[in-house]
Amino acid sequence: MRKYLFSGAVIGAALSGIGIVRATISGPRDWRLLLTWVAWAASLAIAIGTVSEETKQGELGE
Numbered sequence: 001m002r003k004y005l006f007s008g009a010v011i012g013a014a015l016s017g018i019g020i021v022r023a024t025i026s027g028p029r030d031w032r033l034l035l036t037w038v039a040w041a042a043s044l045a046i047a048i049g050t051v052s053e054e055t056k057q058g059e060l061g062e
Helices: 008-026 031-061
Strands: none
Touching: 008 031
């Protein structure tokens, strides 16, 4: 679990979620907001997948 919490990619994706939440609260709700949430979820999934793949590569190399 620690490898995911301290990964730069996951931290960056999580912090960008803060901006999306603020935009959701204060901004208009239209199709662009939905698209922003989808893009954020995809970037978070990619970051988690990257950490997982790096861990697998490290385990195979040892």
